[in-house]
Amino acid sequence: MAHKVIRNMISSAMVLTLANTSGVAFAQFAMHKQNYGLSSVSLTGSNVLLDKWNGPYGGIPPFDRVKVADFKPALEAAMAEDLAEVNKIASDQAAPTFDNTIAAMEMAGHTLNRIQTIYGIWSSNMSTPEFRAVEGEMDPKLAGFADQITQNTALFKRIEAVYNSAEKAALAPEQQRLVWLYYTNFVRAGAKLDAAAKTRLSEINQQLAKLFTQFNANQLSDENDRYLELKTEADLAGLPQSLRDAAAEDAKERKVSAIGTIANTRSSIDPFLTYSTRRDLREKAWRLFINRGDNGDAHDNNKIITDILQLRAERAKLLGYPTHAHWKLADKMAKTPENTMDLMMKVWKPAVQRVHEEVSDMQALADKEKAGIKIEAWDYRYYAEKVRKAKYDIDETQIKPYLQLEKLREGMFWVAGELFNFTFTPVTKVPVYHPDIRVWEVKDKTTGRHVGLWYFDPYARAGKRSGAWMNEYRTQQKLDGNVTAIVSNNTNFVKGKPGEPILISWDDATALFHEFGHALHGLSSNVKYPTLAGTNVATDYVEFPSQLLEHWVATPEVLNRFALHYQTGKPIPRALVDKLDRASKFNQGFATVEYLASALVDMKLHLAGAQKIDPDAFEKQTLTELGMPSEIVMRHRTPQFGHVFSSDGYAAGYYSYLWSDVLNADAFEAFTEAGGPYDKAVAERLRKYIFTVGNTIDPADGYRHFRGRDPQVDALMRKRGFAPAKAPTKTGFKPPPPKSAPKPAPKTKVKRDSRVDN
């Protein structure tokens, strides 16, 4: 259920966190619970959380009257109400129809949805010890609640009857898809099984949950208990002062007498491998890190992985799928594991080719320095950093003065006006949960039609989680009246002094546009049923609209108007932007290969079926067959692949980062091939087939309508620098009238591929 609350985050690490908390395979099964501000019976007069949302815009969340003590009684009452609604549907004496079963499910549970929305905001934005105590008690209850619905046999029989009925063919396409989605998700959770099989399924899920916990604990202890000791000043050679300080602090915390210690985590090891001039220590650090969970001791994860894979294979068979990978892909855009393998193998070869080029650049540098070495895996980051410094060095302090948070927000609004015909007007009479939060009303520029509300919670504070994310407070739907969307964007910028502009990094500016892309996806939604609305789309598709919007921050139109120096008011120089663009392609061979090696091993492990797998041997053989460059190791070796083995979240799903990036790169070229990033006709197709349709159509069909063809991988190859850039324009390109504005450069893409960084 938590899956609904904080759906999208900028860092995949946070997506991982989400996947871990969202209840295994059953994450989707709160599907009928979209929050919409319809009236419902108020169960008590004193608990504001149980009341429908009142006020303007079809009702707004009563953030000013929330009391933490109200959450538990409100959630319990709302769960009981929801269960009663669902039981009423399940026990209906009338023959099952779309209206009395599927549409009725869409109408159920809105009290619970409203409360969970606010509960989720308190969890991510307003957490306190008092609230965490409530969470500790209520989270397991909420998780168990979803099962009570999916395991309702009478309910499933009715859904199945509608799915198999003659009536279905006569339903509107959106309704047919909704029936398919309900049916598929119930089947995927085991609704079709007989009592004995259901018992076995539940045993498997419980065993898996235990194994996930053990896997996680083993990995954590290898990360916490093992470390690299730096004994003398010479061991610190090459490390910048900030790393020396951190190492000294780490040693102090461990009560180790060494001059410093390097923790066995990515955030400590990667910088050490990047800067340490001590090759012997780099090798030691590298080995420490890549052997997490693989040391043949009490914390070894190999046996656990074997067991997890066997249980997953058994579960998939039980549920009627050939392998876990097939089960996983059934409701994704990619549809089959074969489709993901095809895509990954298309990118693999050119990425490996690029790695060979990167290595030879680095080898040349090492030879020039008379290092007398052959580049090994523990040298990669060190020499890559030297090449980067020589070729692409960018000084963040040169860029930041041009990136003012509030100016960029205005830039986002301007882009939304150009692409989506939206206007944003600040509103003040809407309650907020903290004085720093501001709210805008979104309207259609031409008709003045109310579109929705956009809340902005920009600053870091105690009790707010790190990172950036989008949140859907209310999902658009038209099942009962015209319910408009309420969405929010959340970031963690440090609040400046009053009147002083907040200057942010290029990555942060990109992240800002990314989250705004999710918000626009939610706001643009124009569908009838809440389960199919807004950002409720397949997990390998949901990041596509947001990744796509990142491109617009780098368009000359935005940079010239909104990336203005906070003192001089002058726009960011083109030369600086070009430098960023060039740097975005640096080291993409390494980044792509270390990611893809993990994604390929993930998929192959879950295609292997019931065979008893020795993870180390399987990994070694797979990489040999693939021709893995010896200078690179998987980003996540199997014994430490938490995405895949600390929950079901990304198992046979690690490919999704690449999948959505292919769509993203290909879709942006639709603009550059036409009149540029603000081409009206392409923007109209983007709205019509991607942003407004939610999950009412197969995303592959939606994409085809938008692009006129299936996505092609070539654009991604260009984006990552694996293929030569296209000539910037094609026939039909009409440059904007010259006027007095500085001349726009047609090439506009500047993006670092941070989504792969997880």
Ligand SMILES: [Zn+2]
């Ligand atoms: Zn996102």
